[in-house]
Amino acid sequence: MRIFNFSAGPAVLPEEVLRTAAAEMLDWHGSGMSVMEMSHRGKEFIAIAEQAEADLRALLAIPANYKVLFLQGGAIGENAIVPMNLVHGFTVADYVNTGEWSKKSLKEAKKYVNVNVAASAEDRAFSYVPERATWQLTPGAAYVHICSNETIGGVEYHWTPDTGDVPLVADMSSQILSRPVDVAKYGVIYGGAQKNIGPAGLTIVVVRDDLLDRALPITPSAFHWKEQAAADSMLNTPPTYAIYIAGLVFRWLLAQGGVAAIEQRNIAKAKLLYDCLDASGFYRARCGARTARG
Amino acid sequence: MNVPFRLPDPALDEAFLKGAKERRMVQLKGHRAVGGMRASIYNAMPVDGVAALVEYMQDFERMHG
Numbered sequence: 001m002r003i004f005n006f007s008a009g010p011a012v013l014p015e016e017v018l019r020t021a022a023a024e025m026l027d028w029h030g031s032g033m034s035v036m037e038m039s040h041r042g043k044e045f046i047a048i049a050e051q052a053e054a055d056l057r058a059l060l061a062i063p064a065n066y067k068v069l070f071l072q073g074g075a076i077g078e079n080a081i082v083p084m085n086l087v088h089g090f091t092v093a094d095y096v097n098t099g100e101w102s103k104k105s106l107k108e109a110k111k112y113v114n115v116n117v118a119a120s121a122e123d124r125a126f127s128y129v130p131e132r133a134t135w136q137l138t139p140g141a142a143y144v145h146i147c148s149n150e151t152i153g154g155v156e157y158h159w160t161p162d163t164g165d166v167p168l169v170a171d172m173s174s175q176i177l178s179r180p181v182d183v184a185k186y187g188v189i190y191g192g193a194q195k196n197i198g199p200a201g202l203t204i205v206v207v208r209d210d211l212l213d214r215a216l217p218i219t220p221s222a223f224h225w226k227e228q229a230a231a232d233s234m235l236n237t238p239p240t241y242a243i244y245i246a247g248l249v250f251r252w253l254l255a256q257g258g259v260a261a262i263e264q265r266n267i268a269k270a271k272l273l274y275d276c277l278d279a280s281g282f283y284r285a286r287c288g289a290r291t292a293r294g
Numbered sequence: 295m296n297v298p299f300r301l302p303d304p305a306l307d308e309a310f311l312k313g314a315k316e317r318r319m320v321q322l323k324g325h326r327a328v329g330g331m332r333a334s335i336y337n338a339m340p341v342d343g344v345a346a347l348v349e350y351m352q353d354f355e356r357m358h359g
Binding site: 003004005006007009012013149151152154156177178195253266272273274282283284285286287294 | 325335
């Protein structure tokens with residue numbers, strides 16, 4: 001019997017996905033192989049990766065001028081990879097600090113670029129998202145970075161900040177695919193897969209193609225978005241099995257009715273739990289701002 | 295997606311986690327940076343799982359509140 005697993009990640013996967021993976025473990029679709037044993041350049045795995053990308057594009061309605069990359073290194077890796085890929089020719093990047101993950105991101109970015117903390121919620125123990133009107137953005141910054149859902153503090157953006165001509169970069173590790181998102185309002189969306197997508201080991205990067213010419217010369221090839229985009233994310237061996245499982249999750253999401261349908265379920269779950277916390281004099285929710293709960 | 299919360303006394307945390315496990319609910323311990331509890335309710339967590347957690351939380355409060 002399965003257990004209810006409330007882990008922040010690696011986290012629960014849909015039972016149907018695990019059953020399909022179990023059924024296909026020894027012999028994927030008559031290939032006589034497990035997906036784990038396939039060459040990433042063979043036609044079987046290429047088909048799996050292409051389908052996964054197509055399904056992700058459909059789920060998030062990703063415009064054609066955005067590249068989808070299946071990489072490694074997780075969101076902590078991206079904390080360095082993001083500035084390396086975006087700051088060539090720029091001196092400053094803006095970061096909004098809403099919690100532990102924002103702090104990690106901006107600390108790492110300081111190795112590669114001057115960081116301006118445009119707004120911070122630290123004054124109230126990271127229990128809210130600072131309103132856009134309070135942000136002190138830098139004209140001509142390389143990008144504005146947010147963490148759209150703080151996995152530790154539980155603070156979530158329910159709106160998309162307008163950053164004008166400066167590209168918005170979002171760590172969506174624990175929020176991606178939980179609800180619809182207007183990808184066109186972002187320059188880059190990235191996330192580790194092990195929270196709301198699939199197994200650890202896969203990092204998803206969605207990047208607008210006009211931002212691919214801003215990489216520092218020191219950027220390692222495996223983490224160089226333009227080089228990886230040109231190689232269909234296969235410049236190095238991709239995390240093949242994690243991509244396969246993520247693909248099964250995408251199929252499951254489409255069968256549920258897509259992200260608009262799953263959003264309704266997620267709202268219902270959050271309401272159940274927060275109603276319980278708010279009605280109780282015993283428990284106390286960490287995220288005080290109702291508008292930032294998710 | 296992630297719902298961190300606290301009990302009135304951290305001394306109750308262990309009993310809360312133990313009772314949850316007896317009802318087949320696990321990994322509710324908060325991140326070491328902030329303590330307390332955390333329920334992550336990602337896409338794959340069914341509504342039934344959250345309902346079971348809420349029922350347990352209310353029972354726990356009646357016993358310890």
